[in-house]
Amino acid sequence: MSFDIKTICLGALSLGDATGYEIRKQFEEGPFAYFYDASFGSIYPALNKLLADGLVTCTSEAHPGRPTKKIYSLTASGEAALRAALSVGSADHKVRSDFLAILFFAHLVDPAQRVKVYDAYCAFYRTALAKLADAVDCDEKFGHQLVQGFGVHVYTSALDYLERNREQFLQGDMPVAEPRRAVGK
Amino acid sequence: MSFDIKTICLGALSLGDATGYEIRKQFEEGPFAYFYDASFGSIYPALNKLLADGLVTCTSEAHPGRPTKKIYSLTASGEAALRAALSVGSADHKVRSDFLAILFFAHLVDPAQRVKVYDAYCAFYRTALAKLADAVDCDEKFGHQLVQGFGVHVYTSALDYLERNREQFLQGDMPVAEPRRAVGK
């Protein structure tokens, strides 16, 4: 069973007050960017639900001519709910990678396209590593350090593998597979 | 933009005819288990859609007293659709990990629970590595080899990190953080 967006928002707010927009940014660039994600379409309704349940409070900051900034804060019961959610017995770990899917089926893809995807995947890891290196927050909780170090270690190792196997994989322009013949039933 | 379940089913069927149930199993144990996932609730409707669109065909095998086995096969236009989908310009890579989320917020979790989660995460990688090692299919396409090798490499490295840092991370039973005091507004 995996955490729902409400719980994830509580987690984000446990690091400090934030608007919905800022929470979203944390999932794009911040410390949990690489192991969780959430979109606007789920964050805003989640914050409303949390507000209704008294797990967060909201302070409005009016700015003339643009949407009112709503700054959310974790309440005591919100933090308790977060602690409870984090202590559930079961946990998931899921990877969903288009890059690996395309590479897995590389024999169905044009050689030029293979190179593009391969290099884009390398670039993805380089960018992610740069973000991880930037995200050295002070106030470092021990869990933050562990997870950050883990990310750097694993992503570095992934990039290593891709760089070492690049030539061999792309070499010789392995031909695109012929369409399979209809199998006589 | 990421691949939809229909495309993923086409990919699974490109490895051989299968029932919806067998496709699901492939995502649990098979070669793409570790970089893609799909549930029954999305596979069955997807197969119906693919059938209606002529991208797969279906052969029914009646077994008295239990659900009719429906074996799906990729058609020529189905394979063409798969090739087209794999050649799109953009690709995603997403990780969603409850383990890392819990470890990140370890200061909010009971020390005993930390150990459990930590060890469960290690166990997850050991199991995944065992599955990956088993999944040595013959007929090996070059993409299959790359992706399998990548998985083994990255997961081994992840496990290494976790094992090396275990004592240090769990050492001394770092206390659970006190609830934050209400911030005077």
Next chain:
DNA sequence: TTTGGTATATATCGTTTCGATATATAATTC
């Protein structure tokens, strides 16, 4: 031996989440 759990197999359905779109302005880059 009978009870209970796992494996096979399809299907539906409520709920969650995504992703695209709408709206509006400031700030920055070309």
Next chain:
DNA sequence: GAATTATATATCGAAACGATATATACCAAA
């Protein structure tokens, strides 16, 4: 000066998940 990016919230249709229903065979343990 024009165009794009960043700030900021909100909604809504479409996609996918996850739980549940149904039904039987098989295997292990009590």
